Amino acid sequence: MADNQNVADRIDGHTILIGLMAYPIRHSMSPTMHNTSFVKLGLNYAYLAFEVGNKELPNAIQAIRSLGMRGSNISMPNKQKVIPLLDKLDPVAKMVGAVNTIVNDNGVLTGYTTDGTGFMKSLEDENLDITGEKMTISGAGGAGTAVAIQAATDGVKEMSLFNIRDAEWENAKRNVDIINKNTDCKATLYDLADQDAFKRELADSRIYCDATGVGMKPLEDKTLVSDPSWFHKDMIVYDTVYAPRTTKLMTVAQEAGVDHVFNGLGMMLEQGAEAFKLWTGEDMPVDYIRDLLF
Ligand code: NAD
Numbered sequence: 001m002a003d004n005q006n007v008a009d010r011i012d013g014h015t016i017l018i019g020l021m022a023y024p025i026r027h028s029m030s031p032t033m034h035n036t037s038f039v040k041l042g043l044n045y046a047y048l049a050f051e052v053g054n055k056e057l058p059n060a061i062q063a064i065r066s067l068g069m070r071g072s073n074i075s076m077p078n079k080q081k082v083i084p085l086l087d088k089l090d091p092v093a094k095m096v097g098a099v100n101t102i103v104n105d106n107g108v109l110t111g112y113t114t115d116g117t118g119f120m121k122s123l124e125d126e127n128l129d130i131t132g133e134k135m136t137i138s139g140a141g142g143a144g145t146a147v148a149i150q151a152a153t154d155g156v157k158e159m160s161l162f163n164i165r166d167a168e169w170e171n172a173k174r175n176v177d178i179i180n181k182n183t184d185c186k187a188t189l190y191d192l193a194d195q196d197a198f199k200r201e202l203a204d205s206r207i208y209c210d211a212t213g214v215g216m217k218p219l220e221d222k223t224l225v226s227d228p229s230w231f232h233k234d235m236i237v238y239d240t241v242y243a244p245r246t247t248k249l250m251t252v253a254q255e256a257g258v259d260h261v262f263n264g265l266g267m268m269l270e271q272g273a274e275a276f277k278l279w280t281g282e283d284m285p286v287d288y289i290r291d292l293l294f
Contacts, residue, residue: 014044015046016044017047017070018034018045018047018069018070019072020047020048020050021050021061021074021075021078022052022073022075023053023076025049026049026051028049029293030047030073031049033269033289033293034047034276036289036293037284037285037288037289041282043282045070053078057078057082064104065104072102073102074102076142079099079142082102082111083099086099086111087110088109088111089111090112092112092117095182096116096145096146098113098145098146099111099113100113101114112275112278113146114272116146118268118270118273119147119150120154121270122270125286130156130206130207131156133206134158135148135156135160135206135208136159136160136161136162136208137151137209138162138208138212139163140169140211141211141212144161144163144212144240147211147267148211152185152187156185157185157186158187159187159188160187160188160205161175161190162198162201164192172189192224198224198230202230205235206235207237207238208231208237209238210237210240210249215239215247215249216243217243221248223252224249225252225253226248226252228256231258233256233258233259235259235260236259236261238261239264240264269289269294270286272284
């Protein structure tokens, strides 16, 4: 297949459909990422975004079975609500309590979460290994939960989790409990208001991941760490935000001379690649997609 194939050339009676069910969703980069990969590899799939909220979700999930779709990505506000509608759940998705990828095997729907594996894979792409290391993470929503539980499952030794006392505080407590019960990682929860603890925990962490969304609209000019001296050179500072490409947090880390500073694009790309592999059995051409889209 040529790279510039148009829809009429590409889609035929055998094309297999994969969906993305979320609301709002029209801004998503996922359709371009997956369809470009299908063309590049000559795979007869098509990926389409559907505006599906909680109300439409049960019928939309049933449609995966009745239309013989290969599966779907799931995003807000459906990541938790979808769970009772599925037949099987991957063990990490069960711990995370959220699903972002569904695979349909002859009518049997299995839920996975690839945000955490995408995060870990994006570090591997940079030849960085955080197993056996200490991690500090802020945020315990969808992204923070997936990253923390996957990192602990994959061998991070110690984790300090910071959250504000908002609606996600209970979830932060749950994440720490789950990690301590199910993995060899020792996790501790701190109130983000305890700035002394935040500074202290960062000081001996190999990696800091901010999964709060502070740094993107409407908090574009904000960062949870504004003093470069809280960072040290040989650490990794990872912001899950990818718009803007350089967040305030990343600027502070760069000022501190931190060796490895990342936005969330690598995670976004690799969570897609993990889902792609689950549906097609093929490796997404990530370098090609990175160069083309990012
Ligand atoms: P969420 O709403 O589920 O969770 C937000 C978390 O941030 C919660 O723990 C909340 O307590 C905390 N928080 C909110 N406002 C805060 C503030 N002012 N100060 C400190 N903490 C605050 O959101 P989410 O879905 O987990 O997304 C978080 C970020 O991760 C977003 O920027 C999103 O774009 C990004 N994300 C990136 C990827 C990727 O592939 N790179 C994937 C998913 C999410």
